[in-house]
Amino acid sequence: MTSPLPPSSHARLFVLLPESSDPAAALHWFNPDSRQSGHTPLAGLPASERLTLLLAPPQLNTHALKLPRQPAHKLLPLLRQTLEDRTLGKADTLHLSHRQDKDGLTRLHACDKAWLAGWLGRFADAQRPVFAAHALTDYLPAGDEAVWLALPHGGVLRNAAGESAWFDDAAIARACAGGDTEPAQTDWQTALTSNGSNPIALLHGDIRPRNPARSVDWRLLRRPLLLLALLAGATYLVALAQWWQGRNAVTNLQREIRQSYAAAFPGEPIVDPTLQIASKLRAAGISQNGSQGQRLSDWLQRLETTLDAGVQFTELSWNNNELKLTLGNGDAQAAVGKLNAAGFKAVLDTKSGKPVLTLSEKAR
Structure with a gap:
C-alpha cells in the first residue's frame, strides 16, 4: 500500500x-x-x-x-x-x-x-x-x-x-x-481523468448517502454574536438619544411660541398658538400666502435685524400697510432712529402712557 x-x-x-x-x-x-x-x-x-x-x-x-x-x-x-x-x-x-x-x-x-x-x-x-x-x-x-x-x-x-x-x-x-x-x-x-465519461448516478430514491448531521459549535460563534449584540445595542441607544433630543427641541419650540403669544396677547387663553395666530391674521384680512401676509413677514424679519435683541413688544397691530408696535422695554427714541435708517417711516406716540411705534413704508 x-x-x-x-x-x-x-x-x-x-x-x-x-x-x-x-x-x-x-x-x-x-x-x-x-x-x-x-x-x-x-x-x-x-x-x-x-x-x-x-x-x-x-x-x-x-x-x-x-x-x-x-x-x-x-x-x-x-x-x-x-x-x-x-x-x-x-x-x-x-x-x-x-x-x-x-x-x-x-x-x-x-x-x-x-x-x-x-x-x-x-x-x-x-x-x-x-x-x-x-x-x-x-x-x-x-x-x-x-x-x-x-x-x-x-x-x-x-x-x-x-x-x-x-x-x-x-x-x-x-x-x-x-x-x-x-x-x-x-x-x-x-x-x-477522462473528460468524455458520463457516468450514471447510482445514489437516488431510497439509496442515498446517510451523511452524519453536523453539530454547530456555538462557542465559535459566541464572540461574533456578542459583538453583533453590542452593535445593535449601541445603534438603539444612539437612535433613542436622537429621538429624545428632537422631542426636547419640539417641546422648547412649543414653549417659546406659547410665551410669545402670551406676551403679544396678554389675558387671552392659549389653546394652540399657531392656529390662533393664523385665525387672527385671517380675521384681519391677511392671508399668510397673500401679498399682505408676505409684507408683514418681511417687515418682521427687518425688525429683527434692525432692533436690538433685548427689545420686546407687548402688542402688535397690522392694518392698511401700517404696523403698530407697543414697546415693553428699551429706548423708544433709539428704536425710532434705527427704524427710520432702515427704510421705515417710524412715528412715536406716547399719549396712552405707553410708547407706541407706527411703521409704514417711506414714500419714494
Whole structure:
C-alpha cells in the first residue's frame, strides 16, 4: 500500500467497493489528481473533499435494453419486468439505475440493494460523507471494441457486446475476450481523468448517502454574536438619544411660541398658538400666502435685524400697510432712529402712557 497523502491534497478520492460486506475488508482507493492509489480498510482511507464510490462486476450488472422512450415512473416497472425475464429471478432486492441515451438504448445498472445500503451506512458511521456512486465501467472509453481496465489486483473486461466481468488474471481476461485482436488496454488513471465519461448516478430514491448531521459549535460563534449584540445595542441607544433630543427641541419650540403669544396677547387663553395666530391674521384680512401676509413677514424679519435683541413688544397691530408696535422695554427714541435708517417711516406716540411705534413704508 502506498503511503497516504496529506489530507489537503486529496480533493477527489475514488473508492472501489469489494464484494464482501465485511467492514474490515480492504478497499482500493484512487486519487486521480496526484495519480496515487492504495489498498486499506475503511478506517485508513485518506481524507478527501469529495469521495466517490465505484461499483464493478460482479457486484454490479450492466444491461443495454431497447425500450421505447417514456417517463421514468412508467419505465421503471418495465425495466424490472425485463430484468426478471433475463435473470429468471426477482428484481425486488435490486437497486436499479438507468439512463435513456440518444442511440435508443436504455443503459441499466443493477446491484444488491442491501449490500449498497450497508456500505453507505458504514461510510456514514465512519464520518466519511459520500458524494456520489458510479459504475466503474462507465469510465471506460466508449466504443464497440473490447477494453481491459487494469487494476492493482486484477481488472475489468468489457467485451465487444458491452458485457463486463471482473478477472483476477489479465491472461484469462484476454482469452475470454474472444476475437483475433487483443482488447484495448487502459488504466485507472486514464479512465478516471477522462473528460468524455458520463457516468450514471447510482445514489437516488431510497439509496442515498446517510451523511452524519453536523453539530454547530456555538462557542465559535459566541464572540461574533456578542459583538453583533453590542452593535445593535449601541445603534438603539444612539437612535433613542436622537429621538429624545428632537422631542426636547419640539417641546422648547412649543414653549417659546406659547410665551410669545402670551406676551403679544396678554389675558387671552392659549389653546394652540399657531392656529390662533393664523385665525387672527385671517380675521384681519391677511392671508399668510397673500401679498399682505408676505409684507408683514418681511417687515418682521427687518425688525429683527434692525432692533436690538433685548427689545420686546407687548402688542402688535397690522392694518392698511401700517404696523403698530407697543414697546415693553428699551429706548423708544433709539428704536425710532434705527427704524427710520432702515427704510421705515417710524412715528412715536406716547399719549396712552405707553410708547407706541407706527411703521409704514417711506414714500419714494
